[in-house]
Amino acid sequence: EDGSRLWLRYKPLTGMQKEKGNTFSSIVKDERSATLDIASGELSSAWKELTGKDISSATLQDGSIVIGTTKSKNIRSLLTGKELKDLTDDGFIIRSVKKGNRNYTVITSAEERGILYGVFHFLRLVQTDSFSDNLNIVENPKYKVRILNHWDNLDRTIERGYAGYSLWKWDELPNTLSPRYDAYARANASIGINATVLNNVNATPEILTGAYLAKVKALADVFRPYGLKVYLAVNFSSPKELGGLSDSDPLNPAVNKWWNNKVKDIYKLIPDFGGFLVKANSEGLPGPQDYGRTHADGANMLADALKPYGGIVMWRAFVYNPSNEDRAKQAYSEFTPLDGQFRDNVIIQIKNGPVDFQPREPFSPLFGALRDTQEMVEFQITQEYLGFSNHLVYLSPMFKETLDSDTYSDGEGPTIAKITDGTLRSGKVTAISAVANIGEDTNWCGHHFAQANWYAFGRLAWNHRLTSEQIADEWIKMTFSNNKDFMNPVKDMMLSSRETTVDYMMPLGLHHIFAFGHHYGPEPWGDVPGARPDWMPWYYHNADSTGLGFDRTMSGSNAVSQYFPPLNNIYNDIALCPENLLLWFHHVPWDYRLKDGKTLWDGLCYKYDTGVRQVRAYQKLWDRMEEYVDGQRFREIQSKLRVQARDAVWWKDACLLYFQTFSKRPVPYDIERPVHELEDLKKIKLEMKHHN
Numbered sequence: 279e280d281g282s283r284l285w286l287r288y289k290p291l292t293g294m295q296k297e298k299g300n301t302f303s304s305i306v307k308d309e310r311s312a313t314l315d316i317a318s319g320e321l322s323s324a325w326k327e328l329t330g331k332d333i334s335s336a337t338l339q340d341g342s343i344v345i346g347t348t349k350s351k352n353i354r355s356l357l358t359g360k361e362l363k364d365l366t367d368d369g370f371i372i373r374s375v376k377k378g379n380r381n382y383t384v385i386t387s388a389e390e391r392g393i394l395y396g397v398f399h400f401l402r403l404v405q406t407d408s409f410s411d412n413l414n415i416v417e418n419p420k421y422k423v424r425i426l427n428h429w430d431n432l433d434r435t436i437e438r439g440y441a442g443y444s445l446w447k448w449d450e451l452p453n454t455l456s457p458r459y460d461a462y463a464r465a466n467a468s469i470g471i472n473a474t475v476l477n478n479v480n481a482t483p484e485i486l487t488g489a490y491l492a493k494v495k496a497l498a499d500v501f502r503p504y505g506l507k508v509y510l511a512v513n514f515s516s517p518k519e520l521g522g523l524s525d526s527d528p529l530n531p532a533v534n535k536w537w538n539n540k541v542k543d544i545y546k547l548i549p550d551f552g553g554f555l556v557k558a559n560s561e562g563l564p565g566p567q568d569y570g571r572t573h574a575d576g577a578n579m580l581a582d583a584l585k586p587y588g589g590i591v592m593w594r595a596f597v598y599n600p601s602n603e604d605r606a607k608q609a610y611s612e613f614t615p616l617d618g619q620f621r622d623n624v625i626i627q628i629k630n631g632p633v634d635f636q637p638r639e640p641f642s643p644l645f646g647a648l649r650d651t652q653e654m655v656e657f658q659i660t661q662e663y664l665g666f667s668n669h670l671v672y673l674s675p676m677f678k679e680t681l682d683s684d685t686y687s688d689g690e691g692p693t694i695a696k697i698t699d700g701t702l703r704s705g706k707v708t709a710i711s712a713v714a715n716i717g718e719d720t721n722w723c724g725h726h727f728a729q730a731n732w733y734a735f736g737r738l739a740w741n742h743r744l745t746s747e748q749i750a751d752e753w754i755k756m757t758f759s760n761n762k763d764f765m766n767p768v769k770d771m772m773l774s775s776r777e778t779t780v781d782y783m784m785p786l787g788l789h790h791i792f793a794f795g796h797h798y799g800p801e802p803w804g805d806v807p808g809a810r811p812d813w814m815p816w817y818y819h820n821a822d823s824t825g826l827g828f829d830r831t832m833s834g835s836n837a838v839s840q841y842f843p844p845l846n847n848i849y850n851d852i853a854l855c856p857e858n859l860l861l862w863f864h865h866v867p868w869d870y871r872l873k874d875g876k877t878l879w880d881g882l883c884y885k886y887d888t889g890v891r892q893v894r895a896y897q898k899l900w901d902r903m904e905e906y907v908d909g910q911r912f913r914e915i916q917s918k919l920r921v922q923a924r925d926a927v928w929w930k931d932a933c934l935l936y937f938q939t940f941s942k943r944p945v946p947y948d949i950e951r952p953v954h955e956l957e958d959l960k961k962i963k964l965e966m967k968h969h970n
């Protein structure tokens with residue numbers, strides 16, 4: 279197996295499961311549409327593989343699976359109107375219904391795509407040993423828009439992409455349609471993802487030319503029956519660059535007109551187009567501030583153009599400039615004064631942390647602080663700062679850490695999940711996004727285990743109450759095996775992997791000490807002459823003879839003040855600050871005593887060592903799994919783990935040897951000694967594309 283089938287492998291059922299599977303007899307629908315055809319096609323082909331049985335006949339009989347919208351006659355005859363009222367948006371019902379002496383399984387939704395979600399959910403139950411003939415399930419998604427952000431360029435390279443070139447073959451489009459477009463849309467439908475931004479946030483105006491829009495339309499047409507809506511990232515200067523206008527000032531009527539016309543053209547081609555994602559006045563990209571206007575002016579102009587068609591603007595809050603203000607504070611400083619000024623079809627897209635997708639950050643203080651503005655989280659599935667597609671890192675615990683964070687915006691309780699999913703703040707739009715890790719590689723994500731992160735994002739976007747363990751459980755059973763002797767150890771490995779990576783990369787709140795540009799290996803010593811200080815590791819770690827860490831307390835940058843009480847006080851007080859964020863908020867003396875009594879220096883050494891030992895344990899664990907996994911995937915994962923183990927040692931040695939030049943203290947004698955020379959590590963130059 280090469281991993282191309284993802285979690286949709288439909289391995290033959292055995293024993294009791296197979297018997298149960300055989301009680302299903304046919305698939306019945308009384309409506310016609312491309313989406314329903316996909317739903318019934320998926321069911322019948324899955325059933326063939328699962329049980330060997332053909333259930334494609336459409337006769338209503340004992341054991342039928344009846345699918346349809348809430349308007350379908352069949353559905354109406356099997357469920358009452360009251361039961362159907364529980365459904366919202368793309369939600370679905372799966373229910374076992376007895377009528378006379380016949381048993382049916384009903385799968386219904388108000389929306390066609392909801393039926394697809396219901397079918398995939400049902401198949402998930404079958405694949406994970408959790409189905410029966412007594413099902414009673416109502417599921418409604420927590421977010422309306424569950425969206426992937428592709429950072430794909432038009433030349434098919436992918437910014438921070440580690441799974442090959444882009445799936446979108448722009449040069450062949452619109453005429454040639456790769457079969458992977460369908461496969462991609464199907465995989466997303468299987469986990470409830472209903473939206474996708476096709477191109478990089480560092481957008482070129484070219485995407486809005488007629489030629490490219492025709493290509494975008496071709497993709498949108500493929501994705502539509504799978505319930506997947508297309509969005510585009512746009513460059514704020516497009517009116518000037520593409521339309522030949524003298525500027526792109528959002529208050530210039532000619533600019534408004536240009537956007538209105540462009541949007542009209544897009545909707546002519548793609549009537550269900552989703553809207554725009556915008557990175558503006560960020561990392562050198564153009565934006566409304568170029569004309570003395572605000573983010574609100576810029577976002578509202580686009581929102582007004584999209585409004586008549588129901589489109590939305592996802593305006594990013596990832597902004598920072600090389601200034602004297604702590605980078606971690608800047609998005610909050612720029613956006614909070616604009617609260618309440620955005621149109622109701624604008625949503626502010628905020629990275630989970632205040633800096634940039636680090637292995638661990640506190641949550642962005644913008645969550646909760648914007649009270650009259652819709653907010654959404656942006657996660658990063660692609661592992662820009664987590665070992666690319668080489669390291670096994672299961673990201674669900676990291677996503678959950680953010681979503682479950684209590685912002686205390688109104689006393690105890692307003693978690694980021696509750697703020698963004700509409701539970702606590704009413705808004706028209708609710709959304710959640712993540713930067714995709716998908717590319718042209720046969721196994722889609724570069725690392726077989728990286729598929730789990732795509733999967734987990736979809737599942738959490740649907741229901742953020744699921745635990746990381748439940749999600750891992752489902753994924754392992756479907757992707758590999760439901761044998762307990764495989765399941766349990768592999769699940770433990772996945773669940774601990776994020777913390778392990780934090781340990782060997784950046785424990786105790788360290789952040790951004792990556793090599794300049796590619797963000798793969800360690801470079802705490804990094805210093806590129808003339809480069810922006812806020813792109814240099816020393817800006818973040820502040821190592822000196824007294825200690826380590828960024829002082830963001832009231833006597834430092836005062837970033838703590840951006841959090842609601844009691845968090846501001848907790849983060850400000852070195853004794854109360856959670857230890858996993860210690861060096862994020864404090865410059866800590868080398869001899870400071872951690873909670874377990876170790877000094878900071880010793881504690882740091884043990885953390886790095888723990889990280890390394892854990893990866894070694896993963897290697898051993900995986901080798902024991904050989905009998906449960908096909909040869910190809912076993913070997914590929916084995917060799918990735920080898921790379922991860924080497925990298926973990928590299929991280930440990932680089933960071934400890936470098937920080938030791940400041941701490942002047944010995945590495946505790948009971949841990950593994952460094953095997954590298956610091957000077958050799960400094961010479962490592964990876965052949966990788968250099969961005970910031």
Ligand code: BDP
Nearest residue numbers: 437438479480557596634969
């Ligand atoms: C950073 C990446 C950079 C992106 C930027 C962004 O290093 O490539 O363009 O974020 O999110 O993480 O805009």
